[in-house]
Amino acid sequence: MANELLTILEYIEQERGISRESLVRALESAILTASRKSIHPASELKVKIDPATGQIQAWAMLEVVESNPTCDQLVIERARERFPDVKLGDVVEWEVTPRNFGRIAAQTARQAIIQQLRKAEKENVQEEFADRVGQIINGTVRRFEAGNVIIDFQKAEGIMPSKEKIHDEQYMPGDRINALLLKVDINTSGPSLIVSRACREFVEKLFEREVAEIHDGVVKIMGVAREPGKRTKVAVMSTDPRVDPVGACVGMRGQRVRNITDELGNERVDIVPYDEDIRKYAVNALLPAKVQSVEVDEEKHELIVRVTEEQSKLAFGKKAQNVRLCSKLIGWNISIRNEDDGAEPKNNSIAEQLRTAARNLAAELNVSEKTARLLVNNGYVTVDDFKAADLDSLLDIEGIDQDEVNVARNLLDD
Missing domain, CATH: 2.40.50.140 (Nucleic acid-binding proteins)
Structure with a gap:
């Protein structure tokens, strides 16, 4: 056992960079914990490993008494066999290494070494990746x-x-x-x-990697709104009036943004010019829709955006995705209102439309309004959307009632 242990200690010390002293301390503690019952009934025990020879020994701390010793005591006559000068009341280290200790210690040592290696590897990972x-x-x-x-x-x-x-x-x-x-x-x-x-920071770092102007700080990312795998809006501004921030991100012939969309599995990426004027910012964010006007309701923290009937579909986008991302990007609630040839504006706020869609979907699918709201918020606005969706995608929606979804799908498939 001693030679085997020395070989293992030397290997780990050289190949894994773990000091022999720390390994020996860990082994001593592990062996003592695993072998306490087989060593001695004393309450205070020590296990020592000689780092030079690999020899393992166990010791008990015993008080010297005249007679009738307990498990933590030793009679003076026996103590003087090893310590001739010992006196009553002294505490001596008494070797109590059991006969079968080598086998027990060997098994425990292997387990302790594995645990120590795992701990050291975790610490190395922390050191290697903490700054990344x-x-x-x-x-x-x-x-x-x-x-x-x-x-x-x-x-x-x-x-x-x-x-x-x-x-x-x-x-x-x-x-x-x-x-x-x-x-x-x-x-x-x-x-x-x-x-x-899937996080928005991944998109930010991709832009920083692909666009030298962002890496150098000439162009800054002012906001990101993302629905992973579907669409992302990125707002940018330039600290240098000579540099077009959108053009810098798009790159020559669109190569820079194409590299990013390729990395994201062809996720659509819209690059939006940032503006401190919230009205202009909203107009930019809602592109490709053409906006007639923007009103600001500071009290409700809401923007009332007026568009023509023709532009309304573009403003909302497929499954209300465009307006939803714009709202996330600029940090304001957005209400889209149709305005045609002086007609009375009709309130078509995204929140109201989503609530109406959820109520309709709940009735048509015979599911709870909570489940319907989750479906609508994840882009499944109509029965056709629900029916065409992949079942696993529906069941993966956080908080969804999977039983309701399964029942609704089964009824539609019948």
């Missing part, structure tokens, strides 16, 4: 666990939870993948790196 949180890292897809993607980043494994994946994006083992490092968690038993491709 918020950055894009590249790895290889290894396997899938309960809908999560496990990724090999060479020096550590990472996990991309199902909610951090781009909707409908498919991966295969061996695929190279870019993702944003959200955090490093060394306290979990699984992969330590938590990554995402």
